[in-house]
Amino acid sequence: MNKNSTKLNKAFWEDLILRRGTMIGMIAIILFLGLRAPSFFRVKNLMDVLKQSCILILVAMGQTVVLVSGGFDMSAGSLLQLTANLAAGFILAGMKTPSVLIAGIAVGLAVGLVNTFFVVMVKIPAFVATLAMMLVLSGVTTWYNKGKSITLSNEPGFFFLGQGYIGPIPVLFIITVAVMLLLHVFLKKTKTGLRMYSVGENYAAAMLHGISKKKALLISFMLGGALIGAAGVLQASYSYGASTMSTTLDFLLQALAASLLGTTFSRTEELSVIGTAISALFISSLSSALIANGVSNLLQPGLLGLILVVSVMLTVIKKREIGQVTIF
Amino acid sequence: MNAPDQKTNRPAEEEIVLNCRGIVKQFPGNLALDHVDFSVRRGEVHALVGQNGAGKSTLVKIITGVYTRDGGVIELDGTEMPLRSPTEAEEAGISIIHQDQQLVHNFDVKRNVFLGREIRKGPFLDFDTMRKQTQEVLDMIHVRFGPDDLIKTLSVGEREQVSIAAALLQKPRILILDEPTASLSLKETEQLFQIIRDLKSQGVTIIYISHHFDEIFEVSDRITVLRDGKSIQTLNVKDCNKREVIEIMIGRNVSQLYPKKEIEKGETILSVKNISLRNKLNDVSFELKKGEIIGVAGILGSGIADLANVLFGIVRPDTGEISVYGSRTDIKNPRIAKQNRLALIPEDRRTEGFVSGMTVEENMSFAFAKRYRQGPLYSRKKGAAEADRIIRLLSIKTNDCNTMIDSLSGGNQQKVVIGKWLEGDSGIFIMNQPTTGVDVGSKVEIYNAISDLVADGAGAILISQDFEELLGMCDRIIVISGGAVTKIYQYGEAEEKDLLHYATVSVKAGES
Numbered sequence: 001m002n003k004n005s006t007k008l009n010k011a012f013w014e015d016l017i018l019r020r021g022t023m024i025g026m027i028a029i030i031l032f033l034g035l036r037a038p039s040f041f042r043v044k045n046l047m048d049v050l051k052q053s054c055i056l057i058l059v060a061m062g063q064t065v066v067l068v069s070g071g072f073d074m075s076a077g078s079l080l081q082l083t084a085n086l087a088a089g090f091i092l093a094g095m096k097t098p099s100v101l102i103a104g105i106a107v108g109l110a111v112g113l114v115n116t117f118f119v120v121m122v123k124i125p126a127f128v129a130t131l132a133m134m135l136v137l138s139g140v141t142t143w144y145n146k147g148k149s150i151t152l153s154n155e156p157g158f159f160f161l162g163q164g165y166i167g168p169i170p171v172l173f174i175i176t177v178a179v180m181l182l183l184h185v186f187l188k189k190t191k192t193g194l195r196m197y198s199v200g201e202n203y204a205a206a207m208l209h210g211i212s213k214k215k216a217l218l219i220s221f222m223l224g225g226a227l228i229g230a231a232g233v234l235q236a237s238y239s240y241g242a243s244t245m246s247t248t249l250d251f252l253l254q255a256l257a258a259s260l261l262g263t264t265f266s267r268t269e270e271l272s273v274i275g276t277a278i279s280a281l282f283i284s285s286l287s288s289a290l291i292a293n294g295v296s297n298l299l300q301p302g303l304l305g306l307i308l309v310v311s312v313m314l315t316v317i318k319k320r321e322i323g324q325v326t327i328f
Numbered sequence: 329m330n331a332p333d334q335k336t337n338r339p340a341e342e343e344i345v346l347n348c349r350g351i352v353k354q355f356p357g358n359l360a361l362d363h364v365d366f367s368v369r370r371g372e373v374h375a376l377v378g379q380n381g382a383g384k385s386t387l388v389k390i391i392t393g394v395y396t397r398d399g400g401v402i403e404l405d406g407t408e409m410p411l412r413s414p415t416e417a418e419e420a421g422i423s424i425i426h427q428d429q430q431l432v433h434n435f436d437v438k439r440n441v442f443l444g445r446e447i448r449k450g451p452f453l454d455f456d457t458m459r460k461q462t463q464e465v466l467d468m469i470h471v472r473f474g475p476d477d478l479i480k481t482l483s484v485g486e487r488e489q490v491s492i493a494a495a496l497l498q499k500p501r502i503l504i505l506d507e508p509t510a511s512l513s514l515k516e517t518e519q520l521f522q523i524i525r526d527l528k529s530q531g532v533t534i535i536y537i538s539h540h541f542d543e544i545f546e547v548s549d550r551i552t553v554l555r556d557g558k559s560i561q562t563l564n565v566k567d568c569n570k571r572e573v574i575e576i577m578i579g580r581n582v583s584q585l586y587p588k589k590e591i592e593k594g595e596t597i598l599s600v601k602n603i604s605l606r607n608k609l610n611d612v613s614f615e616l617k618k619g620e621i622i623g624v625a626g627i628l629g630s631g632i633a634d635l636a637n638v639l640f641g642i643v644r645p646d647t648g649e650i651s652v653y654g655s656r657t658d659i660k661n662p663r664i665a666k667q668n669r670l671a672l673i674p675e676d677r678r679t680e681g682f683v684s685g686m687t688v689e690e691n692m693s694f695a696f697a698k699r700y701r702q703g704p705l706y707s708r709k710k711g712a713a714e715a716d717r718i719i720r721l722l723s724i725k726t727n728d729c730n731t732m733i734d735s736l737s738g739g740n741q742q743k744v745v746i747g748k749w750l751e752g753d754s755g756i757f758i759m760n761q762p763t764t765g766v767d768v769g770s771k772v773e774i775y776n777a778i779s780d781l782v783a784d785g786a787g788a789i790l791i792s793q794d795f796e797e798l799l800g801m802c803d804r805i806i807v808i809s810g811g812a813v814t815k816i817y818q819y820g821e822a823e824e825k826d827l828l829h830y831a832t833v834s835v836k837a838g839e840s
Binding site for chain 2: 204
């Protein structure tokens with residue numbers, strides 16, 4: 001019995017070092033870059049960095065919710081782009097902020113529903129079905145904005161969401177943290193959350209325990225869609241409307257990287273919204289810190305690719321250790 | 329639901345808890361169960377045996393509500409039960425532990441045990457209550473882990489115990505174990521039997537399904553034999569022996585369960601000298617002659633599987649040499665092994681032995697596809713002709729060579745795996761547990777195939793944890809424990825207990 005508990009203790013410490021290891025690495029990198037650019041650690045700049053990270057954090061959490069049930073969402077970035085454009089257009093057309101937010105969420109839910117239909121009912125692999133959805137949504141976006149930016153000005157009510165502050169804290173950050181906590185409780189402390197994880201981790205086991213994969217995926221895609229739909233509206237508020245510059249793939253890849261990197265925070269290599277949020281915050285602050293250090297914007301995609309590879313590598317190595325093979 | 333309570337402590341001899349009478353189940357074109365009678369007494373361990381296709385799993389699926397029966401009556405404690413769904417069976421107190429019990433490895437024990445029937449407090453999961461109840465069932469089976477341990481930190485045997493705990497949580501009146509020892513080591517199996525005895529003393533009735541007669545005779549009180557969808561006989565374990573049961577099960581006199589032929593031995597075709605593999609094998613040497621079957625006996629993890637891998641070039645040994653047909657050969661990889669007329673029948677036929685979703689002919693021809701060329705292309709005709717020849721040779725039961733391999737029985741699939749190598753000129757067959765998971769009838773046919781092979785001038789190395797088949801089939805048996813050879817027996821010299829003794833004798837690793 002005693003021997004057993006020391007063994008467990010050792011495993012516990014090893015796990016802890018691995019978890020903290022990612023965290024320590026992240027802090028070290030940001031500290032190093034931040035100290036080289038003195039203005040980086042001013043409170044105002046830090047708050048800006050936080051604010052800037054929020055959209056990515058929300059999208060990444062949307063992706064995580066889908067991954068939890070064993071799904072995969074390629075359409076995350078283009079859904080964000082679409083609802084950002086729709087939101088900007090609706091505000092220009094005179095719609096009130098709450099209605100726009102509801103519209104964004106509704107579009108996200110609809111996209112999630114269609115994704116679920118193709119993945120669950122038609123049984124197309126999630127990767128392919130959502131890839132098609134990504135292209136369709138991009139097409140709809142271009143059709144809607146006719147290839148032009150939709151710029152907003154003088155919309156204080158709407159801009160408060162994405163640009164306002166309560167005290168020194170950005171409103172957007174408060175929203176993001178609230179969403180994160182709600183999602184965390186939902187996934188880890190409720191029956192539905194537990195069942196979604198079980199479907200994603202070992203479908204055969206879940207099935208034998210009478211758990212429905214369809215239901216788990218439906219909730220995943222709908223919840224993820226709603227989250228990203230709302231994030232698009234906030235994006236429009238944050239960046240004075242919607243630009244035509246395509247950030248679709250950037251958002252998608254960064255969100256995926258954040259989700260996977262986030263698993264290294266967990267003792268069990270599980271996906272978690274908190275791990276995802278911290279990783280997304282890291283990826284986003286890294287961009288800011290690099291820019292503050294005068295590193296060219298043009299290098300950023302390459303660095304992002306590197307982060308993606310490293311995060312996937314960390315996950316795959318750990319998963320292989322416990323005998324799980326991933327699709328990556 | 330009845331808890332296993334005090335009044336059942338002393339089971340009344342004749343008290344019937346489950347009574348199935350005249351159960352009929354008709355599948356399209358196949359009468360799976362033909363008026364089967366099956367009755368189980370309270371607090372007994374009742375073994376259910378039969379060949380694959382005899383109706384065991386159909387009967388179990390009817391008792392657990394997965395299938396609905398077309399006729400017959402099922403009574404639980406004298407009350408007739410419809411048992412129309414798994415939920416109904418569960419509510420009636422019937423639990424089953426499946427052969428491949430699936431668990432979520434990243435969840436802890438309590439989450440797995442309660443998966444699908446979670447306890448909630450308001451909208452949230454009530455982990456405290458779940459932990460407490462999990463601990464209670466874990467105490468019933470005396471395990472060494474707790475409700476908060478992660479599944480991935482547990483051994484295979486402990487995972488099986490988690491499944492048992494999950495079943496016990498429902499306070500079953502009847503617990504069905506379907507091939508529970510399939511992936512367990514000897515020691516883990518022993519622990520499982522202890523758990524079964526404990527449960528029995530706590531008044532739980534157990535239905536035990538297994539192909540292993542040793543286990544059945546060790547742990548059960550009565551045996552019901554099914555054959556061709558009929559219940560043939562129910563016997564008291566005390567009043568019968570293994571051979572008797574096997575004969576009832578396969579419905580004919582097994583004059584020779586092990587069809588060993590007297591074959592003249594030829595020259596040495598494989599010679600293994602001083603093979604060592606770090607932590608796995610320690611100085612193993614032996615020779616194989618033409619016409620000879622050598623048995624390699626050992627328990628799970630003793631290195632017997634590694635020996636197969638070394639011989640077929642999957643793993644390279646650290647030291648030692650191998651000579652094939654008289655010349656020293658460095659078997660770097662399986663391709664070179666194949667060129668040197670070695671053939672491997674792998675341990676897990678489903679993942680390593682055949683390609684699921686391909687036909688019998690395709691599975692037989694891919695190892696030597698080059699032989700059936702017509703110009704640069706593979707010739708279906710030539711491949712099919714050869715496949716037909718081997719189907720006849722090994723009497724493989726299949727419609728024709730274009731049948732999907734998945735639709736064959738386990739024994740016949742294994743024969744395809746063996747037959748694949750016959751298309752080449754393979755002469756040295758390394759068989760790693762070729763009869764795992766096949767029924768007695770199919771085993772006999774696989775033994776026949778092996779006998780035919782060696783009679784034809786081949787040599788075979790039969791690696792197995794089933795010591796009885798080694799004793800029955802092999803000219804010589806090499807016993808391995810801890811990676812080292814601990815004993816060599818000639819045919820007829822040893823008994824099962826001797827093999828078991830030398831297979832479990834402790835050898836210090838790294839000692840030469």
